[in-house]
Amino acid sequence: xxxxxxxxxxxxxxxxxxxxxxxxxxxxxxxxxxxxxxxxxxxxxxxxxxxxxxxxxxxxxxxxxxxxxxxxxxxxxxxxxxxxxxxxxxxxxxxxxxxxxxxxxxxxxxxxxxxxxxxxxxxxxxxxxxxxxxxxxxxxxxxxxxxxxxxxxxxxxxxxxxxxxxxxxxxxxxxxxxxxxxxxxxxxxxxxxxxxxxxxxxxxxxxxxxxxxxxxxxxxxxxxxxxxxxxxxxxxxxxxxxxxxxxxxxxxxxxxxxxxxxxxxxxxxxxxxxxxxxxxxxxxxxxxxxxxxxxxxxxxxxxxxxxxxxxxxxxxxxxxxxxx
Amino acid sequence: xxxxxxxxxxxxxxxxxxxxxxxxxxxxxxxxxxxxxxxxxxxxxxxxxxxxxxxxxxxxxxxxxxxxxxxxxxxxxxxxxxxxxxxxxxxxxxxxxxxxxxxxxxxxxxxxxxxxxxxxxxxxxxxxxxxxxxxxxxxxxxxxxxxxxxxxxxxxxxxxxxxxxxxxxxxxxxxxxxxxxxxxxxxxxxxxxxxxxxxxxxxxxxxxxxxxxxxxxxxxxxxxxxxxxxxxxxxxxxxxxxxxxxxxxxxxxxxxxxxxxxx
Numbered sequence: 128x129x130x131x132x133x134x135x136x137x138x139x140x141x142x143x144x145x146x147x148x149x150x151x152x153x154x155x156x157x158x159x160x161x162x163x164x165x166x167x168x169x170x171x172x173x174x175x176x177x178x179x180x181x182x183x184x185x186x187x188x189x190x191x192x193x194x195x196x197x198x199x200x201x202x203x204x205x206x207x208x209x210x211x212x213x214x215x216x217x218x219x220x221x222x223x224x225x226x227x228x229x230x231x232x233x234x235x236x237x238x239x240x241x242x243x244x245x246x247x248x249x250x251x252x253x254x255x256x257x258x259x260x261x262x263x264x265x266x267x268x269x270x271x272x273x274x275x276x277x278x279x280x281x282x283x284x285x286x287x288x289x290x291x292x293x294x295x296x297x298x299x300x301x302x303x304x305x306x307x308x309x310x311x312x313x314x315x316x317x318x319x320x321x322x323x324x325x326x327x328x329x330x331x332x333x334x335x336x337x338x339x340x341x342x343x344x345x346x347x348x349x350x351x352x353x354x355x356x357x358x359x360x361x362x363x364x365x366x367x368x369x370x371x372x373x374x375x376x377x378x379x380x381x382x383x384x385x386x387x388x389x390x391x392x393x394x395x396x397x398x399x400x401x402x403x404x405x406x407x408x409x410x411x412x413x414x415x416x417x418x419x420x421x422x423x424x425x426x427x428x429x430x431x432x433x434x435x436x437x438x439x440x441x442x443x444x445x446x447x448x449x450x451x
Numbered sequence: 452x453x454x455x456x457x458x459x460x461x462x463x464x465x466x467x468x469x470x471x472x473x474x475x476x477x478x479x480x481x482x483x484x485x486x487x488x489x490x491x492x493x494x495x496x497x498x499x500x501x502x503x504x505x506x507x508x509x510x511x512x513x514x515x516x517x518x519x520x521x522x523x524x525x526x527x528x529x530x531x532x533x534x535x536x537x538x539x540x541x542x543x544x545x546x547x548x549x550x551x552x553x554x555x556x557x558x559x560x561x562x563x564x565x566x567x568x569x570x571x572x573x574x575x576x577x578x579x580x581x582x583x584x585x586x587x588x589x590x591x592x593x594x595x596x597x598x599x600x601x602x603x604x605x606x607x608x609x610x611x612x613x614x615x616x617x618x619x620x621x622x623x624x625x626x627x628x629x630x631x632x633x634x635x636x637x638x639x640x641x642x643x644x645x646x647x648x649x650x651x652x653x654x655x656x657x658x659x660x661x662x663x664x665x666x667x668x669x670x671x672x673x674x675x676x677x678x679x680x681x682x683x684x685x686x687x688x689x690x691x692x693x694x695x696x697x698x699x700x701x702x703x704x705x706x707x708x709x710x711x712x713x714x
Binding site for chain 2: 170171315317326341342343344345347348381382383385386387388389390393394397398399400401404
């Protein structure tokens with residue numbers, strides 16, 4: 128299996144009036160061909176920022192401070208902004224959070240597609256070629272090609288979401304980042320979308336998918352590997368099954384204990400949640416960033432920051448409970 | 452507490468209402484008992500929020516009646532009624548005036564009361580309520596709404612509600628904007644309010660697992676109608692309506708993986 132994404136020591140953040148907010152701090156992320164990697168964490172933990180830094184979308188105030196990102200053999204930060212722009216859509220694509228609103232309401236879907244293609248090629252292919260390509264992709268993801276000549280307003284939420292995915296994967300990018308694609312959908316549409324993302328990778332339309340969500344239950348449905356983020360740092364990376372069976376980091380445990388699952392016993396149990404709020408990243412706490420909310424906090428957690436280490440085979444965690 | 456009978460709301464579109472008719476709520480009837488949490492589940496557009504707005508007297512029903520303790524709510528003066536019934540809405544940022552600081556927002560609540568209340572009394576009450584729902588008064592007072600996180604704002608809405616101390620609380624998707632870890636805490640507060648303080652709560656959500664976690668009885672709404680109403684256990688084990696069945700099977704579960712087949 129070849130490595131599709133190699134993001135090493137990624138560090139970056141936003142230049143704000145009050146100072147530099149480091150939204151992502153020293154994050155390592157690897158993804159192999161055919162893999163679906165889930166990134167989980169609460170809002171504001173830096174998930175989306177990490178995604179942007181991986182694909183090189185450093186539009187001010189966002190800034191990369193250190194580290195590098197290699198996607199499909201291409202060193203993203205070795206390229207100029209213009210060169211990077213030409214890669215988006217062809218090598219790496221992001222399905223944005225608000226993809227429901229990503230389509231221009233005054234244009235038909237096919238005109239939006241023509242625009243995208245025109246932008247990416249110096250000599251654009253003919254319209255009929257593009258249309259054939261689009262028809263094929265629409266069928267592959269289970270959307271009626273009739274939708275090509277419709278306006279976004281005529282499509283339902285789930286169809287719009289599919290159309291966005293069709294447009295973003297049209298040029299066969301090898302690497303797809305889906306940023307909270309399911310959060311605005313109801314459960315039935317959400318299930319269809321998960322199935323679609325799953326098929327995209329399994330049918331090898333895209334080589335690798337990074338699936339960002341705050342909801343570990345949706346992630347767990349399709350992801351092979353999961354990565355838990357908190358306050359700009361990665362706290363745990365493991366196989367999904369391993370995490371689900373035995374979470375190592377207290378934060379992961381807390382997240383799992385906040386899941387309201389649909390079972391008869393749920394009414395009798397009282398879930399705990401995680402008290403407190405994530406830290407202000409302008410002034411992060413000393414030591415482990417989770418220690419103010421951690422039920423197992425020890426003196427060392429306040430002083431020294433744990434680094435992400437392999438504690439068992441294939442299980443990486445940054446927590447003093449597991450490091451010696 | 453609250454009796455809803457054959458409630459119907461029809462919206463008309465077009466100039467002077469000559470366009471199409473949209474039946475948002477169709478012949479809805481149900482009872483809300485004292486101290487219970489009743490959940491209203493349905494997908495977007497099924498009429499859940501319209502029901503909430505009708506109960507809150509924000510909309511006039513096309514036909515049908517709502518009775519609060521056997522009096523039609525439209526015969527009760529609004530100020531009196533709103534002291535008894537309060538709501539927590541989906542988007543906390545849209546519910547507060549963002550130019551006001553939190554203390555002013557909370558103090559304005561006292562205008563609903565008929566008698567004059569001294570400043571110290573107001574402060575005491577605000578502190579008491581904030582501490583009860585786990586917010587540090589020193590941290591939130593004196594700030595503007597946009598300086599607070601979604602979870603804090605949502606709890607502030609609840610605080611506002613508790614200052615008024617209503618008998619009925621309508622919670623319209625109160626957890627949709629906040630993280631899972633905070634969501635559970637908020638739901639626990641709601642549960643406690645009904646168990647310990649005897650409040651009646653209508654909990655509106657599209658998330659069936661949350662409804663099952665907090666409530667005693669569940670109403671399932673589909674296209675403006677109530678298609679199923681039963682206790683939580685009955686609906687979970689033997690859902691009758693195809694919509695309820697689909698809803699239950701499509702919910703992702705923590706210890707189970709969806710099985711997708713490649714076609």
